Amino acid sequence: xxxxxxxxxxxxxxxxxIQALHDIQDNTEGNYLRTGDLKKAADYFHMSLSEINGVVxxxxxxxxxxxxxxxxxxxxxPPCYIKGxxxxxxxxxxxxxIDLNDTTKDKLFTLETTSCLGACDExxxxxxxxIIYGKLNTEKIKNIIKHYREEKRGK
Amino acid sequence: MKKExxxxxxxxxDKTIIEGVAEFEKIFxxxxxNKELEKSVKLSRTGTFGVNTKGISIVIYPGGVLYxxxxxxxxxxxxxxxxxxxxxxxxxMPEPISERLSEHGFNPEEAxxxxxxxxxxxxxxxxxxxxxxxxxxxxxxxxxxxEEGLEPKDIIDIIKESGLRGRGGAGFPTGLKWExxxxxxxxxxxxxxxxxxxxxxxxxxxxxxEGDPHRIIEGMIIAGYAVGAEKGYVYxxxxxxxxxxxxxxxxxxxxxxxxxxxxxxxTGFTFDIELKKGAGAYVCGEETALIESxxxxxxxxxxxxxxxxxxxxxxxxxxxxNVETLANIAPIIVNGSKWFHSFGTEDCPGTKVFTLVGDIxxxxxxxxxxxxxxxxxxFGFGGGIKADRxxxxxxxxxxxxxxxxxxxLDVPLDFDSVKKQGGLLxxxxxxxxxxxxxxxxxxxxxxxxxxHESCGQCIPCRIGTARLYDLVKKLDKNGQNDVIIxxxxxLTDVMFKSSLCPLGQSLIYPVKSIFKNFGNEFK
Numbered sequence: 001x002x003x004x005x006x007x008x009x010x011x012x013x014x015x016x017x018i019q020a021l022h023d024i025q026d027n028t029e030g031n032y033l034r035t036g037d038l039k040k041a042a043d044y045f046h047m048s049l050s051e052i053n054g055v056v057x058x059x060x061x062x063x064x065x066x067x068x069x070x071x072x073x074x075x076x077x078p079p080c081y082i083k084g085x086x087x088x089x090x091x092x093x094x095x096x097x098i099d100l101n102d103t104t105k106d107k108l109f110t111l112e113t114t115s116c117l118g119a120c121d122e123x124x125x126x127x128x129x130x131i132i133y134g135k136l137n138t139e140k141i142k143n144i145i146k147h148y149r150e151e152k153r154g155k
Numbered sequence: 156m157k158k159e160x161x162x163x164x165x166x167x168x169d170k171t172i173i174e175g176v177a178e179f180e181k182i183f184x185x186x187x188x189n190k191e192l193e194k195s196v197k198l199s200r201t202g203t204f205g206v207n208t209k210g211i212s213i214v215i216y217p218g219g220v221l222y223x224x225x226x227x228x229x230x231x232x233x234x235x236x237x238x239x240x241x242x243x244x245x246x247x248m249p250e251p252i253s254e255r256l257s258e259h260g261f262n263p264e265e266a267x268x269x270x271x272x273x274x275x276x277x278x279x280x281x282x283x284x285x286x287x288x289x290x291x292x293x294x295x296x297x298x299x300x301x302e303e304g305l306e307p308k309d310i311i312d313i314i315k316e317s318g319l320r321g322r323g324g325a326g327f328p329t330g331l332k333w334e335x336x337x338x339x340x341x342x343x344x345x346x347x348x349x350x351x352x353x354x355x356x357x358x359x360x361x362x363x364x365e366g367d368p369h370r371i372i373e374g375m376i377i378a379g380y381a382v383g384a385e386k387g388y389v390y391x392x393x394x395x396x397x398x399x400x401x402x403x404x405x406x407x408x409x410x411x412x413x414x415x416x417x418x419x420x421x422t423g424f425t426f427d428i429e430l431k432k433g434a435g436a437y438v439c440g441e442e443t444a445l446i447e448s449x450x451x452x453x454x455x456x457x458x459x460x461x462x463x464x465x466x467x468x469x470x471x472x473x474x475x476x477n478v479e480t481l482a483n484i485a486p487i488i489v490n491g492s493k494w495f496h497s498f499g500t501e502d503c504p505g506t507k508v509f510t511l512v513g514d515i516x517x518x519x520x521x522x523x524x525x526x527x528x529x530x531x532x533x534f535g536f537g538g539g540i541k542a543d544r545x546x547x548x549x550x551x552x553x554x555x556x557x558x559x560x561x562x563x564l565d566v567p568l569d570f571d572s573v574k575k576q577g578g579l580l581x582x583x584x585x586x587x588x589x590x591x592x593x594x595x596x597x598x599x600x601x602x603x604x605x606x607h608e609s610c611g612q613c614i615p616c617r618i619g620t621a622r623l624y625d626l627v628k629k630l631d632k633n634g635q636n637d638v639i640i641x642x643x644x645x646l647t648d649v650m651f652k653s654s655l656c657p658l659g660q661s662l663i664y665p666v667k668s669i670f671k672n673f674g675n676e677f678k
Binding site: 015017018019058060078081117118119122130 | 358432434449453554
């Protein structure tokens with residue numbers, strides 16, 4: 001979607017900046033914020049590019065690097081840790097053949113970590129595009145990845 | 156004779172979504188249709204049932220019969236037996252809490268009861284229906300303002316007399332907070348609902364917002380009226396997808412019923428609410444960082460004073476209240492401050508919503524009077540330790556709180572008693588750790604969390620969190636740990652005294668308590 005159009009949904013009070021950035025990122029292929037778009041947003045909100053970069057880089061949900069269609073975020077906080085969160089991360093690295101913060105070659109998955117998602121009773125948990133998956137084990141992780149791979153092929 | 160309509164409420168929240176509640180609900184609806192029961196059965200969604208149930212769960216009214224840990228093949232049994240013949244399906248009912256209590260040596264008659272003030276509607280009404288909220292007594296507190304002519308000062312007096320203290324963790328008296336802002340003269344004032352729940356091991360704010368969003372809106376309207384604010388913000392962390400959706404709908408519906416906007420119920424009072432989504436930063440749960448974030452900036456905490464009550468959002472007087480605090484407001488206005496004092500302890504009246512997680516049989520949220528003990532929570536309501544392993548530790552109040560061993564089990568849980576023991580009640584998170592966990596590894600993980608979440612603005616926290624993480628990795632089973640431990644403890648002292656906000660200050664709690672209570676693991 002056209003960035004100018006997205007920006008026009010908001011008035012140019014800086015209060016709306018973070019909401020607009022969410023909107024832009026969600027509507028950009030690759031789930032990220034392009035420098036060109038950030039320049040437009042900076043103009044719109046009467047800020048400098050460096051200032052807007054400062055905001056973007058502060059928050060973990062924003063990315064300036066292109067990412068996959070599905071962003072997998074594995075919780076690393078203590079409640080998930082005692083339930084084996086690091087194994088989950090290891091399994092995913094193996095399964096996807098990528099390292100942390102990398103994207104698969106088919107541009108389908110990006111692997112990230114996150115702090116507590118507040119679904120600790122289902123630990124260990126991860127989210128895929130903000131949908132929570134819990135009580136993860138090898139079998140479940142495989143099925144989840146398979147599900148998203150098939151969805152991509154239009155099944 | 157007219158047949159009584161049976162109401163089936165199905166809990167839709169992360170816990171049940173993970174177990175496949177969407178598919179379950181779909182098939183349930185189809186089966187109701189196939190059996191031509193559409194006229195006698197009404198199926199709708201509700202919030203969490205807390206520690207009462209596991210997995211996919213429903214409740215059937217009349218009777219309020221709970222079914223837990225359901226699979227798709229259980230649907231026929233429920234329809235054929237309970238709905239058609241009126242005989243409850245015993246084997247699908249969860250182990251009642253009274254049984255869990257007596258199993259662990261508590262007398263269910265004498266044990267504390269779950270008192271639902273905050274959660275009175277959660278798991279009982281459809282959170283997406285404003286009508287159900289109103290039918291269950293919702294917006295009566297706003298109506299009371301309109302009909303009984305309560306003045307802002309009267310509201311503040313009631314909240315002050317109730318003794319309600321902030322449920323975000325700090326325990327500051329809410330009435331006093333409101334009074335400070337009410338006394339400020341300013342053209343604009345603001346109410347902020349802090350729903351940036353990020354304290355590891357805590358999901359109560361999410362479940363309150365998902366289960367009863369109108370309660371928060373009502374609390375904010377009353378707060379606005381009391382302090383003279385016309386604008387409110389709900390700041391929800393970006394990761395809480397369902398909370399955001401339900402609050403957006405609730406705000407919209409409240410406007411339609413003229414409970415928000417201009418001249419609410421003819422009182423002449425105007426109040427607007429806007430939702431702001433966070434973007435992933437633990438530190439934004441700190442009130443001044445949250446304010447910066449609403450202003451569209453990096454979430455760096457401000458230097459205090461001035462406090463937000465005097466100079467908050469856009470430098471105007473601002474009340475920042477936690478979700479659970481705001482959820483207490485309407486019941487207090489309707490039932491009075493004396494009623495509120497009938498729960499909890501003298502200095503900490505009311506209840507606390509605890510989040511029970513970790514190696515526990517029945518995880519979830521539970522609302523109990525302040526002053527309840529961990530023994531009751533963990534071994535009574537929570538059903539004890541999973542897989543019958545031994546209890547090693549409890550991390551109370553979130554990652555920023557202290558880690559206790561078994562000797563702490565009988566300390567009453569309220570802000571002051573926990574503080575006396577060198578800990579924090581904090582968010583009310585109860586993370587149960589069994590004896591399989593190595594405490595050095597655990598501490599390393601806690602410190603990794605803080606290293607990652609330090610905003611980097613002030614030096615003691617930015618460098619301190621990184622150094623603590625380096626140091627904990629150097630601790631080993633055979634080495635000379637004493638020097639490292641004393642360096643770490645000293646560093647947390649420095650951070651406690653010199654960090655700008657509670658993020659850096661509070662590391663003293665987990666670090667020192669782990670060394671004190673589990674020192675034998677570092678020898």
